[in-house]
Amino acid sequence: MTRYFIQRPIAVIMTFVALIGLSVLAWLNRPVSLLPDIDVPEMAIRVDYANASPEAIENNILKPMRESLATMQGLSNLQSTASNENGLLRLRFNYGQRMDLAFVEVNEKIDRLTDQFPEDMSRPRVIRVNYTDIPIAKIQLIPKDASNIVESSRLAENVIKKRIEQIEGISLVDLNGTVDEQIKIIPDLKALERAGLEIEAISKAIQSANQELGGVEVKDGQYQYYMRMAGRLNNAEDIAQIPVKINEEKYIPIHDLAEVKTAEEKVSGFHFFNQNRGIVMNIHKQPQAVMTELMPEIEKSIAQFKKDYPTLDIAITQDQSIFLKAGINNLQGSLLFGGLFAFAVLFLFMGSFRLPVIMGISLPLSLILSFLFFEIFDLSINIISLSGLALGLGMLIDNAIIVLENISRKRMEGLNLMDACVAGVTEVQGALISSVLTTLAVFVPLIFLNGVSGVLFFDQAVSVGIILSVSLGVSFVLLPLLYRLFFEKKKDFKKEDSRFFKSIVRGFEKSHHWSFRNKGLSLFLIIMIIPLGLWAFWNMEQKGLPKITRTDAVVKINWNEPIDVIENANRIQELLENLNSQLQFSETDAGIPQYLLSLENAELQESLIYLQFKNEEAIGEQLNFLENLVRQSYPKASYEKENAKNAFDMLFASEEPYFRVQWQDPNLKNASPAAIKPVLESFPAENFQVATIFGGRKQHDFNHQAARIITIWD
Incomplete structure (x- = not known):
């Protein structure tokens, strides 16, 4: 087979050129993200109920929802938290559960409970938990004049938010810190008393005026017109002019009975950037979007916003694309240094400039061809898959060096160029395939891991398998062909080992002879290495992730x-x-x-x-x-x-506690600090922290019972 490819150089080269073109297209079309798209089996339900106590939210809202949702198939954990004016219910399902169907089912169950909820409460929001959908960046909008926060909020919601969402690849712009305008009506009690009216007269007049009237049909000969009577109130001036009936003949406008003005609505939260009040936008991308291309578009839009809206200070913070850029830079660095070291090794040991050139062609070519299989296996370009490529680069270089060295050795034995290429590849095929299979035997089982870890390491295992398989194809097909093309004009082949290589060989031979002359001592030194290695392993620090430099x-x-x-x-x-x-x-x-x-x-x-x-x-x-x-x-x-x-x-969860303990008492309605004190005195741990609770304002609920969280730190 190798001889067949070597004898048809034009066909082989054209085939590789076509594959390179397809690989480049696949690379350009592959989504680029920080992590693989993970369907996390979690869901959350947020409840917002103004002026409600934790007890009211728990009894009237969270408890009915828990009882309804507890029957869902695949549900493994159900936990709720109630506090002033809001509540949160978190659902965790067994991994593998269809979360799209679960999302629909949860919404259906909430819709069935709508009649049981208070009328003045907004519908609970169901949120899919997706750790890969964290904001890729935040945009800070700070009005230069703090009094313009209402106008800035309108600008952010109606203009800036929509323009950013129009960027291809953006799925959602989530805002915080916006303020709406409200109309305040402050009754003049003395004016009402003089007019003989109660405060309710003002509210009745406003309700009567703020109605949507029906349409009117007007016919004019053969023409027919539909007219709609505008009755909704739009601003404070409209309200101020509403007449209030005193008797059958006399009316008085509201502005004579009360002060009507516009003001900021009452808010339950503020956002500050550098101690200046403002608005923040969390930018979420679509799963298939290319993050490295998305951020320049966002930055371009921000630059335009700064020109169009000089009353705002705009800045981008917490750019998550830096992690992806770091991963791509690491891969580029691995490729660059790998190629440079390979060239150095070939120059130092083989002393031929042609072999480094062949290596320089095959190394990036194998990497580019890998992206074609990324398209076939539907892998995205992310930190995990790139790490798999970086792992496979080392063995890719090994395969190329082994093939080139073996072909050179066959030529030294006297074979002609064609036979040396064929024999050099054929002789090492079995060994290289076995070496690749033993490496894949380590990574392939990662595909069968359960949970989120299985999804993450799937990309790594498949990418390692792809680049190693591609390296075999390049080594068996392209390398012997390139060797023939580069060396066919060189009639007399003589391998010249460098002085550096010769010195290493002499040193190896001396150490080899010494070890055989001192067999007992050599065996003793080898045996002593084993306990030293075990001691080093037992004393190594164990962490979920390596230490990351943080600022x-x-x-x-x-x-x-x-x-x-x-x-x-x-x-x-x-x-x-x-x-x-x-x-x-x-x-x-x-x-x-x-x-x-x-x-x-x-x-x-x-x-x-x-x-x-x-x-x-x-x-x-x-x-x-x-x-x-x-x-x-x-x-x-x-x-x-x-x-x-x-x-x-x-x-x-690299910085999360070692584990958490859920403490509960069936007879306890409120898990107060005094109630849990006896438990803490006999708790079998030294370094722990109890979840903060303030005057019964927050309740952690597990299996429908009041509970406290004890966080254990190792």
């Missing part, structure tokens, strides 16, 4: 006091003013955020702060300083610091 962190503060969101925001602003110049920027969500995809059950007295520092050394110092400041100024407050979340932390 950002997240701080959660719960004041544990019945304060409003304005006081909450003021306290955060005062704290951040004490941080030094090492802080690059900060983002704060004070109170309850407006995100549609939020899975946090926040409260008015809670704040989430994202801190970006200039270097890693400043993180520990500044966070400890901030914690001490909180402890001194607000002793009741709880302070939690953690790494800023990214896709890897959410999937692998």
Whole structure:
């Protein structure tokens, strides 16, 4: 077979050119994302009910939903949390469950319960949990004049949000910090008393005027017209002119009985960027979008927004594409250094410039051809699949070196060029195939892992198998052909080993002879290596992920006091003013955020702060300083610091506690700190933390019972 390919160089080269073209098209059409598209078997239901206590949300909303959803097929865990004005119910299913069908079923069950919910409550929101759908970036919109927050909110919702969503590949723009305008009517009690009216007269007049009237049909000969009578109130001026009936003959406008004005609506949360109030946009991409192409389009739009809307300061933060860029750069670095080292090895050991050139052709060619099989197996270009390619690059180089060296050795034995190419490849085919199969024997079982790990390592295992298989094809077909084309004009072949190679050979021969002359000592040294290796293994630090250089962190503060969101925001602003110049920027969500995809059950007295520092050394110092400041100024407050979340932390939970303990009492309605105190005194762990609870405002529910969470840190 090898002889057949070598004798038809034009056909082989044209075939590879065609495959390269298809591979380039496949590469351009492959989605580029941070991680593979993972169908996480989790779902969340958010409940927003203004002015409702945790008990009301639990008894009237969460409990009926739990009882209805508990019968769902494949449901493995059901847990709810109730707090002031909102609640959260999380569902976890067995891996492999059809989440699209489960999503439909959950919505159907909620629709059946709608009649049981309070009339003034909005419909609960069902959210699919997808860790690969974290925001790829955040856009900060800060009005230069703080009083223009309402106009900026309208601009963000009606213009900027829609224009960003028009970018191909964007699935959702999730906003927080927007403020709507409301109309306030402040009755003048003295004017009402003089007119002999009650306050209800104003509300009745407004309700009567704010009606959608039916259409009117007007005929004019052979023409027919449909007219709609506008009756809806649009602004404060319309309301101010509404007449209020005093008697059958006298009416008085509302502006004589009350003050009518526009003002900001009451909000339950604020967003700050560098201590300036503003609006944040979380940008979510579609699964098939190419992230590396998406971010330049977003940046281009932002540049245009800055020109069109000079009243806004606009910035992009928390760009998640840097992880993907780092992965691509690592692959490019592996390819570059792998090729350079391969050239150096060939130059040092073989002393021929032709062999490095052949290597320089086959190495990137194998990598490009791999993307054709990415298209066939429907793999995306992500960190996991790229890591598989990087792993396979080393063995790809090995295969090429072995084939080229063996062909050269056959020529040294006296075979002509054609026979040397054929014999050199045929002789090592079995060994190379066996070597590749033994490597695949390690990675292929990863395909059969269960859960999220199986989905992640599927891409890695398949990509390793692809590049190794492609390397075999290139080594058996293209390399001998290139060898023949490069060496066919060289009549006299003589392999010239470099001095470096000869010195290594001499050193190896000396060590080989020494080990055979001292068999006992050699065996003793080998045996001693085994316990040293075991000792090193047992003393190695074990982690889910290697340490990542970080310059950002997240701080959660719960004041544990019945304060409003304005006081909450003021306290955060005062704290951040004490941080030094090492802080690059900060983002704060004070109170309850407006995100549609939020899975946090926040409260008015809670704040989430994202801190970006200039270097890693400043993180520990500044966070400890901030914690001490909180402890001194607000002793009741709880302070939690953690790494800023990214896709890897959410999937692998590298900074999560060792495990969590759910403590519950069937006879306990509220898991108060006093009730759990006897348990903590005899708890069999030293380093643990109890979940924060404030005056019964938050309830963790598991299996329909009040509970407390005990977090165990190893």
